Amino acid sequence: MMTTEPSGLSPRNTTRGRPRTTGTDVCARCGRNTGKARVSWPEGKVCGPCFTVATRTYGSCPGCNQHRLLPGPPSDRGGPRCAECAGIPHDFRCTRCRTETESYRRGTCARCALRDDLTVMLLAHPADPAAMGRLVDVLCQAERPESIITWKRSPKVQVLLASLSAGSTPLTHEGLDQHIETAGRAVDHLRAILVHHGLLPYRDPYLARFETWIEDKLHPLPPEIARPVEHFAKWHHLKRIRSTVTPDSPARGPVHSAKQEITETIKFLGWLWDTHQRTAATCVQQDVDEWRASGPTTRKLIRTFFVFARNTRLNVSVDVGHYTARTRPTLAQDQRLAWLRELLSGSSESLPYRVAGILLLLYAQPLVRVAALRTDAIAIDPATGQAAINFGGRPVPVPAPFAKLLLDHIKTRPNLRTGVSESPWLFPGTHAGHHLHPNTITHRLGSLGIQLTGARNRSLDDLVTQMPPPLVADALGYSYQVAFKHTDSAGENWARYASLKRQP
Numbered sequence: 001m002m003t004t005e006p007s008g009l010s011p012r013n014t015t016r017g018r019p020r021t022t023g024t025d026v027c028a029r030c031g032r033n034t035g036k037a038r039v040s041w042p043e044g045k046v047c048g049p050c051f052t053v054a055t056r057t058y059g060s061c062p063g064c065n066q067h068r069l070l071p072g073p074p075s076d077r078g079g080p081r082c083a084e085c086a087g088i089p090h091d092f093r094c095t096r097c098r099t100e101t102e103s104y105r106r107g108t109c110a111r112c113a114l115r116d117d118l119t120v121m122l123l124a125h126p127a128d129p130a131a132m133g134r135l136v137d138v139l140c141q142a143e144r145p146e147s148i149i150t151w152k153r154s155p156k157v158q159v160l161l162a163s164l165s166a167g168s169t170p171l172t173h174e175g176l177d178q179h180i181e182t183a184g185r186a187v188d189h190l191r192a193i194l195v196h197h198g199l200l201p202y203r204d205p206y207l208a209r210f211e212t213w214i215e216d217k218l219h220p221l222p223p224e225i226a227r228p229v230e231h232f233a234k235w236h237h238l239k240r241i242r243s244t245v246t247p248d249s250p251a252r253g254p255v256h257s258a259k260q261e262i263t264e265t266i267k268f269l270g271w272l273w274d275t276h277q278r279t280a281a282t283c284v285q286q287d288v289d290e291w292r293a294s295g296p297t298t299r300k301l302i303r304t305f306f307v308f309a310r311n312t313r314l315n316v317s318v319d320v321g322h323y324t325a326r327t328r329p330t331l332a333q334d335q336r337l338a339w340l341r342e343l344l345s346g347s348s349e350s351l352p353y354r355v356a357g358i359l360l361l362l363y364a365q366p367l368v369r370v371a372a373l374r375t376d377a378i379a380i381d382p383a384t385g386q387a388a389i390n391f392g393g394r395p396v397p398v399p400a401p402f403a404k405l406l407l408d409h410i411k412t413r414p415n416l417r418t419g420v421s422e423s424p425w426l427f428p429g430t431h432a433g434h435h436l437h438p439n440t441i442t443h444r445l446g447s448l449g450i451q452l453t454g455a456r457n458r459s460l461d462d463l464v465t466q467m468p469p470p471l472v473a474d475a476l477g478y479s480y481q482v483a484f485k486h487t488d489s490a491g492e493n494w495a496r497y498a499s500l501k502r503q504p
Contacts, residue, residue, distance in 0.1 A: 029054075029073065042087045043073050054080070055092065055102035061085055069100035110145040117152065118161075127167025135164070135171070138197045143416060156183035160190070173203050192431035205434075206251040207241060210258065214238065217262065225269045228280040228305075228314060233262050236308045252438070253368055264301040280309060285318050292320075328489065331454035333462065336361055339450055344401050352427055352436075353444045355409045358402055360445070360452065363476055364459035365391065367445070367452065371438040373426040375410055392477035460486045 023035035028044030037045035046054070054071040061070055062078030063085030070079070072086020083092060092100045094109035104110035118136045126132040142148045151157060160179050163169035169178060171194075179187050194200040214233045218226050237258035245251040268291055272278050276287060288306070292299050303320040310316050340361050343354040359365045359373075369391070377390045378398075387403035388395035398406060415428040415436075425435035446452055460483075463472050469483035 039090075041072075052102070058100075104146070110149065111140055114142075114145040114149050115140050117149065121152070121158070121161050122165045124165070126165045128171070131171050132165055134199060135194075138193060138199060141197070151186070151189065154183075154186060157186045157190075159183070160186060171199070173200060173208075177208075188431055192433050196433035202247050204245045204251045206255045207245055210241070210251065210255045211238065213259065214262070217266065221266065222273075224273060224279050225266065228309070229262065229266055229269065231312070231314075232265060232305050232308050233258070235312075236304075237262065247433075250372075250434075260298070261301045261304045264298060265305040268299070268302045268305075280305075281315055283315055283318055288318055288320055329451060329454040329457060330461070330489075331451050331458040333458060335451075336455060336458050336462075339455070344405065348448055349444065351405070351409050351412065352414060353441060355406055356427065356441045357445050357448075357450065358405070360450075361455055361459055362399075362402065363389075363391065363396065364456050364463060364478075365476065366456060367441045368438045369477065371427055371436050371441055373435075374424045375426050376424065377426070378406065378410065380407075391475065393474035396475050457486070457489075461489055 023033050025034050025037045025045050025047075026032070027034050027037070027047035027050055028041075029046055029050035032047065034045075034047035038048045038051040039046050055069065057070045057080055058068065059070050059079065060067050061080075061082040062075060063081050066082065068082050069092055070081060071083055071092065072081035072088055074080050075085075080086075083090060092102070094101065094103070094112055095107040096112045097109065099109055099111070101109045105113040105116075108116075115136065118139060122132040122136055123129065139148050152161065156179075160169070160183050163179070164171060164175075169175045173191070176187050176191050188205070191200065191205075195202055214230075217233075218230055221229065237254075241251050241254045241258065244254070268288075269280055271291060272280075272283055272287055278284070278287065288302070291302070303322070306315065306318050306320045308314075309318070340358065342348055343357045343361070346354075349357070356367065356370050359370045360367060373389075379388050379390070379395060380386070381388070387398040387406065389398055389406075390396070410426070413423070413426075413428055415430050416423055423433070427436040427441070428434075429436045442452060460472070460476075460478070463476070464483055464487045469487045470480055472478070473480050473483035
């Protein structure tokens with residue numbers, strides 16, 4: 001079967017990061033020109049990037065068999081060597097903690113330099129010495145302390161830390177909330193670190209922002225609109241989300257859906273009052289039909305409000321049916337296969353987003369679910385070496401080419417050096433304890449040219465033609481209803497499986 005190349009690849013610039021400096025010096029490690037050599041070692045001049053790699057490489061030296069820093073080049077006996085075996089005339093040990101690493105400031109390592117800075121900032125005259133001492137210890141635990149040094153240079157961060165030390169800002173969620181408007185991202189980063197290390201209790205960030213969002217939405221509304229919207233937002237959405245949110249089940253998805261439904265409800269009730277001088281209680285069926293027929297499909301989202309209105313006896317005369325889409329986006333199979341080949345072996349994206357894209361194209365996983373996958377969902381059979389991934393019901397085999405890519409990603413996951421060195425997430429986010437936001441993955445894959453909804457539909461259509469829909473549903477975390485709907489769309493007759501029930 002002839003396949004076409006994935007669209008959207010040719011105009012994309014695949015070079016990321018700052019371009020290398022040109023110059024007359026040639027690095028003995030990488031062979032590229034550099035404006036200025038970082039050091040001169042027995043092998044020759046070494047550029048800055050190669051020096052950084054060398055001073056962060058640890059392992060067993062093939063010369064002396066000691067486990068230590070290995071800045072030297074490989075030898076005939078194996079991999080990189082320690083400084084003594086490589087003849088590098090430099091003592092890489094920190095003068096204070098004696099850790100072998102790159103010297104950051106006057107012979108001390110970055111971690112010790114960070115502790116010095118934080119001691120001056122937080123422990124000079126603290127209102128609560130014990131709390132500030134714990135905060136210093138937590139920030140100094142970062143796998144890459146240089147990132148915290150850079151973070152604290154921000155004037156907004158310095159104001160925040162000074163306020164915490166003086167006691168004018170309590171070390172609580174409510175205290176940090178006082179600085180959201182002036183130092184939002186810095187506050188979020190610090191909060192995530194504190195929650196991860198147990199200095200603050202868990203609080204879902206999406207839920208907290210949703211509560212504020214509701215108040216901001218209600219404030220400008222007239223009473224005849226604000227009252228029903230407030231009941232709908234707080235007694236239906238907020239109450240439901242609060243009862244279901246956990247650290248493993250964040251409120252991002254439910255809050256996003258709730259905001260859409262509340263926003264559309266406000267638009268409808270505003271139009272209803274301005275056009276017909278009627279409220280939610282006096283609304284009639286004709287009003288709803290007119291509203292839905294005269295605008296975009298997002299107006300279908302008022303259905304949940306009227307279900308709530310009927311249940312609370314606010315309005316029992318209006319019945320809003322389910323919306324049925326007129327079109328169903330589907331990616332051509334040859335395009336799907338071409339994208340799989342590109343993500344498996346191409347260079348159009350970095351490794352994490354290639355893995356995320358394959359999970360979409362191969363297993364029909366929504367990107368919301370992909371972003372929330374944990375590393376313990378991946379299992380390796382020690383006897384066979386076969387990899388499997390669990391999306392909910394039962395482990396699903398991972399084909400060999402993708403298995404290698406997946407394991408490489410697990411070993412080199414990004415975002416593990418800014419305040420926390422351990423993360424359970426397959427795709428760690430920039431904030432400690434959080435996974436990557438689904439919108440980030442959506443944007444990166446969408447910018448390549450992948451039709452995301454069409455790709456997921458095509459993947460699921462293909463899977464339900466290869467095995468019974470109930471098995472697909474159990475393995476991939478879908479409902480039986482969705483699996484059979486895709487079976488119908490794929491043109492397969494699986495009616496003989498309709499009577500099967502989900503196995504415990």
